[in-house]
Amino acid sequence: MSRDLAATRALLGDWDAVRYFLAVAREGSFSRAARLLGTDQSTVSRRIAALEEALGRKLFERGPRAVVHSSFGAQLVEAALAVERAMLALQDRAHASEVRVSGRVRVALTEGLAQHVVAPRVLPPLLARHPELAIELHTSDAAVDLARHETDIAIRFFRTPRGELVGQRVARLERALLTSHAAKRRLRGVAARDLPWIAYVHPSFVAPERAWLDAIGAPRATLECTSVETQLALVRAGLGVAVAPRSYAAVMPELCVLEVAELPPLPPLEVYVVTRAAIRRVPRVAAVYEALVAGLRALEAG
Amino acid sequence: MSRDLAATRALLGDWDAVRYFLAVAREGSFSRAARLLGTDQSTVSRRIAALEEALGRKLFERGPRAVVHSSFGAQLVEAALAVERAMLALQDRAHASEVRVSGRVRVALTEGLAQHVVAPRVLPPLLARHPELAIELHTSDAAVDLARHETDIAIRFFRTPRGELVGQRVARLERALLTSHAAKRRLRGVAARDLPWIAYVHPSFVAPERAWLDAIGAPRATLECTSVETQLALVRAGLGVAVAPRSYAAVMPELCVLEVAELPPLPPLEVYVVTRAAIRRVPRVAAVYEALVAGLRALEAG
DNA sequence: CTCGACTCATGCGAGATTGCATAGCACGTA
DNA sequence: TACGTGCTATGCAATCTCGCATGAGTCGAG
Numbered sequence: 026m027s028r029d030l031a032a033t034r035a036l037l038g039d040w041d042a043v044r045y046f047l048a049v050a051r052e053g054s055f056s057r058a059a060r061l062l063g064t065d066q067s068t069v070s071r072r073i074a075a076l077e078e079a080l081g082r083k084l085f086e087r088g089p090r091a092v093v094h095s096s097f098g099a100q101l102v103e104a105a106l107a108v109e110r111a112m113l114a115l116q117d118r119a120h121a122s123e124v125r126v127s128g129r130v131r132v133a134l135t136e137g138l139a140q141h142v143v144a145p146r147v148l149p150p151l152l153a154r155h156p157e158l159a160i161e162l163h164t165s166d167a168a169v170d171l172a173r174h175e176t177d178i179a180i181r182f183f184r185t186p187r188g189e190l191v192g193q194r195v196a197r198l199e200r201a202l203l204t205s206h207a208a209k210r211r212l213r214g215v216a217a218r219d220l221p222w223i224a225y226v227h228p229s230f231v232a233p234e235r236a237w238l239d240a241i242g243a244p245r246a247t248l249e250c251t252s253v254e255t256q257l258a259l260v261r262a263g264l265g266v267a268v269a270p271r272s273y274a275a276v277m278p279e280l281c282v283l284e285v286a287e288l289p290p291l292p293p294l295e296v297y298v299v300t301r302a303a304i305r306r307v308p309r310v311a312a313v314y315e316a317l318v319a320g321l322r323a324l325e326a327g
Numbered sequence: 328m329s330r331d332l333a334a335t336r337a338l339l340g341d342w343d344a345v346r347y348f349l350a351v352a353r354e355g356s357f358s359r360a361a362r363l364l365g366t367d368q369s370t371v372s373r374r375i376a377a378l379e380e381a382l383g384r385k386l387f388e389r390g391p392r393a394v395v396h397s398s399f400g401a402q403l404v405e406a407a408l409a410v411e412r413a414m415l416a417l418q419d420r421a422h423a424s425e426v427r428v429s430g431r432v433r434v435a436l437t438e439g440l441a442q443h444v445v446a447p448r449v450l451p452p453l454l455a456r457h458p459e460l461a462i463e464l465h466t467s468d469a470a471v472d473l474a475r476h477e478t479d480i481a482i483r484f485f486r487t488p489r490g491e492l493v494g495q496r497v498a499r500l501e502r503a504l505l506t507s508h509a510a511k512r513r514l515r516g517v518a519a520r521d522l523p524w525i526a527y528v529h530p531s532f533v534a535p536e537r538a539w540l541d542a543i544g545a546p547r548a549t550l551e552c553t554s555v556e557t558q559l560a561l562v563r564a565g566l567g568v569a570v571a572p573r574s575y576a577a578v579m580p581e582l583c584v585l586e587v588a589e590l591p592p593l594p595p596l597e598v599y600v601v602t603r604a605a606i607r608r609v610p611r612v613a614a615v616y617e618a619l620v621a622g623l624r625a626l627e628a629g
Numbered sequence: 630c631t632c633g634a635c636t637c638a639t640g641c642g643a644g645a646t647t648g649c650a651t652a653g654c655a656c657g658t659a
Numbered sequence: 660t661a662c663g664t665g666c667t668a669t670g671c672a673a674t675c676t677c678g679c680a681t682g683a684g685t686c687g688a689g
Contacts, residue, residue: 104417115406391685
């Protein structure tokens, strides 16, 4: 009796429990959920246990490798997601009336853009004008979820589907063959298919450059890596040639363009800046957004 | 900087804060909100302060008599209500798969029905069959909000608008003139308009009985009260005659029916049992609902 | 004016919650 | 088989939060 009385109170009485439930449901493990929530696994374990106690039923089946929702838990996921959506909307609403350019803005982008464009060119003037901004650059390779508020602004290389996201193309970067100065001298006159290619391969999909290399008949395995930064490091070390935006040669002095005649056209790299419509006009976000757009547009110019 | 970093985390990081915010927004005072939340005023004060700190703006203007949302707070109320709706839906979802007739069921009803019908007739057999039920009888005069989950089942005297509520009429109680045995002897032969009427007046609207009394030309101020219980107590004390369900004479031995010829017909009292559709089939609720329906139907019969 | 009723803010001690460290367990690999 | 890695559950100490009690303030009635 008192257990069930506690039940209703516990659910109504601790809305935060839903956040824990959802994190575990998403991550499939107390430990990973704890990392996501920025807390300890023991806390997650105890709070889920408390929630189960309150509901009188198990939400997750504990396995040695992961936890999985019980059928009961599965029924609640959808409703919990609805709570989260309402919560995120509330958060947007809270930010909507901010007036000062102050506070945290998270930007998701690649290592290359972060190190060679945003850090040296965009941030100094932006922070000078708005010293209360706190910029977080997230260069994780994992796709960050803009819609789920995992970041505020994203720089992407693909067109964004319309919806609650807004954005624009800020640059169409012509690609060229980049190499080191030493290698350039060494490789003068070598046929395209015989160049020591250093290719970037994406872990999950085939990058357009790879298709282009196939088209010109370049062999598969010269040097391949899954990180653009490593790719350029290999190039800087004089180990070969890579397909990359031509303007990288301008921002990285160790690199230069290798001109090779009669090659099929390289598709340009399109750069998009994207954010959520709900926060696009928040001063804090707008300032960063516009600085990014301007900085990346300049990249295209030269 | 760290303040605004804390900001986002605090809102996303403590969903329970919304519950406090909403309670204060509804009640217009930290103290009343604390009573609503079943906690202390100091806790509400501190948690609202923490939330404001996190958001970097004041949510409420503190006045000596009450607090009132700032314009910022007002903007958030709607979004917070959406969170609450999602939360209530989640709760329904959690109860939907209960299988045992066990736990708390709240019933909102009048004092009269609670004392003279539900307590003596409905609950004994119900609790005998389902000993794990925990029934809460709420006899507050204030209208309880079924839709906001303030109660599980309500017994009302008016038809319920369709929507998320379901219910049925369980009795149409013929009304009669009730009085005490002593008064009955004394009042034999007195004309209707000259009887010592004891009227029930609702604080906010005109009860149908009052209109009927006007129709027969009864004077306004004999004895009036705002509680049916008090009204019947006055009748039991031999102070007069009241319009009440005829069957009350059967359940209260001190009362008897005073037959007076040639009176306009009294509108019957219609009794409805109402609950929310989402919990109607939850075993715990269904058991109580059906017991109430049966018990109140029997009231009509005799 | 003075009092009483009511509000919110805050100091303080009890108690609940947290994070760390550990134990126990299952699985895949050498 | 033995080991390493990942997981969850739990004991324990430090910390944080809560509720009580109090103080300061405002409003309205007598």
